[in-house]
Amino acid sequence: MATNFTNPFKPGAGHMPPYLAGRGEEEAQFRRLLSQTEILENLVLTGLRGVGKTVLLETFKPLAIKEGWLWVGTDLSEAVSVSEQNLALRIMTDLAAVTSAYHLNAGERAEVGFGSATTPLSQPVNFKFLASMFDNEPGLVTDKLKAVLEFVWTLISTTGRKGIVFAYDEAQNLSDNAQKEQFPLSVLLDVFQSIQRKGIPFMLALSGLPTLFPKLVDARTFAERMFRVVSLHQLSRSDCEAAITRPVADAQSPISFSAQSVAIIAELSGGYPYFIQFICREVYDLWIQRFDAGDDPGIPIVEITRKLDTDFFAGRWAKATDRQRALMWVISNLENCDAEFSVQEIVVMSDGVLEKPFTSSHANQILATLAAAGLIYKNRHGKYMFAVPLMSNFVRRQSGDGGDAKLSAA
Numbered sequence: 001m002a003t004n005f006t007n008p009f010k011p012g013a014g015h016m017p018p019y020l021a022g023r024g025e026e027e028a029q030f031r032r033l034l035s036q037t038e039i040l041e042n043l044v045l046t047g048l049r050g051v052g053k054t055v056l057l058e059t060f061k062p063l064a065i066k067e068g069w070l071w072v073g074t075d076l077s078e079a080v081s082v083s084e085q086n087l088a089l090r091i092m093t094d095l096a097a098v099t100s101a102y103h104l105n106a107g108e109r110a111e112v113g114f115g116s117a118t119t120p121l122s123q124p125v126n127f128k129f130l131a132s133m134f135d136n137e138p139g140l141v142t143d144k145l146k147a148v149l150e151f152v153w154t155l156i157s158t159t160g161r162k163g164i165v166f167a168y169d170e171a172q173n174l175s176d177n178a179q180k181e182q183f184p185l186s187v188l189l190d191v192f193q194s195i196q197r198k199g200i201p202f203m204l205a206l207s208g209l210p211t212l213f214p215k216l217v218d219a220r221t222f223a224e225r226m227f228r229v230v231s232l233h234q235l236s237r238s239d240c241e242a243a244i245t246r247p248v249a250d251a252q253s254p255i256s257f258s259a260q261s262v263a264i265i266a267e268l269s270g271g272y273p274y275f276i277q278f279i280c281r282e283v284y285d286l287w288i289q290r291f292d293a294g295d296d297p298g299i300p301i302v303e304i305t306r307k308l309d310t311d312f313f314a315g316r317w318a319k320a321t322d323r324q325r326a327l328m329w330v331i332s333n334l335e336n337c338d339a340e341f342s343v344q345e346i347v348v349m350s351d352g353v354l355e356k357p358f359t360s361s362h363a364n365q366i367l368a369t370l371a372a373a374g375l376i377y378k379n380r381h382g383k384y385m386f387a388v389p390l391m392s393n394f395v396r397r398q399s400g401d402g403g404d405a406k407l408s409a410a
């Protein structure tokens with residue numbers, strides 16, 4: 001029966017979609033980076049939440065391995081940013097996953113100038129080994145980490161590997177902290193720049209929100225030249241349609257989306273991958289149930305929109321203050337609200353739509369609080385964007401009946 005079919009769609013952070021649509025150009029860019037023998041450029045993969053960074057990075061892994069690279073890395077949590085030591089431990093932990101397959105005998109250990117070579121048994125190059133090498137090395141964290149990485153390359157280079165990709169997702173979590181005199185982000189950049197200059201093919205692949213690249217450049221101006229920035233956006237119309245139709249066709253599902261339904265879903269999703277998965281999952285579930293009942297349900301736009309609002313947007317909206325909401329509402333009136341906008345544009349618009357308009361210093365202030373809350377981000381050119389895709393539509397829906405009057409009083 002139709003109800004036995006499992007829903008193929010996968011809305012959820014980091015969940016591999018049933019069909020990964022588009023991204024051919026981004027993959028080609030990554031392949032070009034992989035073809036470097038001397039690393040001049042590293043990868044920054046960036047874009048709004050839900051645009052598909054994590055799953056794309058995940059598909060780069062087998063690709064790199066097939067090209068002869070090793071791949072290490074994880075998600076960067078804020079804890080990694082607490083200290084330089086934590087960053088070093090993170091990198092060595094990740095490295096150990098591949099180096100522990102290698103063993104050194106006493107002679108080799110003496111050769112790399114490490115260990116007293118008291119035990120003749122061969123020793124795995126595991127985390128313990130790397131960590132004690134790190135500890136025994138004189139100097140700052142940067143020097144110690146460089147020494148460990150250089151050693152690892154002497155080990156790996158004999159095996160015919162092209163190099164190692166260090167892939168870190170959620171890399172916007174990395175920060176320097178001048179107050180605590182801890183600079184893990186700068187250490188990471190310094191270490192990789194230095195070893196890459198020495199010809200060691202260790203490549204960084206950092207993925208994260210649009211704040212990532214400005215952060216890197218703020219920490220070290222040379223980061224500007226060190227990274228190739230690949231920005232993910234919403235899918236093109238035809239890729240979006242493929243993301244909707246292919247999973248259903250591949251699953252040989254008893255139902256299929258009509259051209260009209262596909263068009264509606266594409267429109268509702270704005271081409272954003274997370275929304276495509278979310279809407280398709282809802283529609284599919286609904287259709288599977290009604291399929292048994294034998295009618296043709298069409299797309300329940302109102303219900304799906306409401307579900308998306310409660311599941312995705314409402315939590316963020318609930319946390320905003322009245323003044324923040326008013327500002328977002330002003331923004332959502334701008335023609336360019338889904339792209340970049342300036343403080344000046346907000347001020348001008350607020351004069352037109354609010355009883356109590358914003359001054360530019362006030363708007364600036366609120367934008368800063370919205371940025372801290374992860375709803376807005378500021379790019380390197382001083383312009384702003386919504387940090388959440390399709391936010392402007394949501395904001396407009398909130399002020400539907402008489403909301404304008406309410407907002408102007410805020």
Ligand SMILES: Nc1ncnc2c1ncn2[C@@H]1O[C@H](COP(=O)(O)OP(=O)(O)O)[C@@H](O)[C@H]1O
Pocket residue numbers: 010011012013014015016017018019020021022023047048049050051052053054055056243273274275276277
């Ligand atoms: N190219 C794509 N085609 C179809 N669905 C995608 C695509 N990229 C991502 N998705 C889906 O979008 C959602 C968000 O992906 P994710 O990689 O977690 O985004 P991000 O890391 O940018 O927040 C997931 O449900 C995923 O299955």
Ligand SMILES: [Mg+2]
Pocket residue numbers: 013014053054055169
């Ligand atoms: Mg992600």
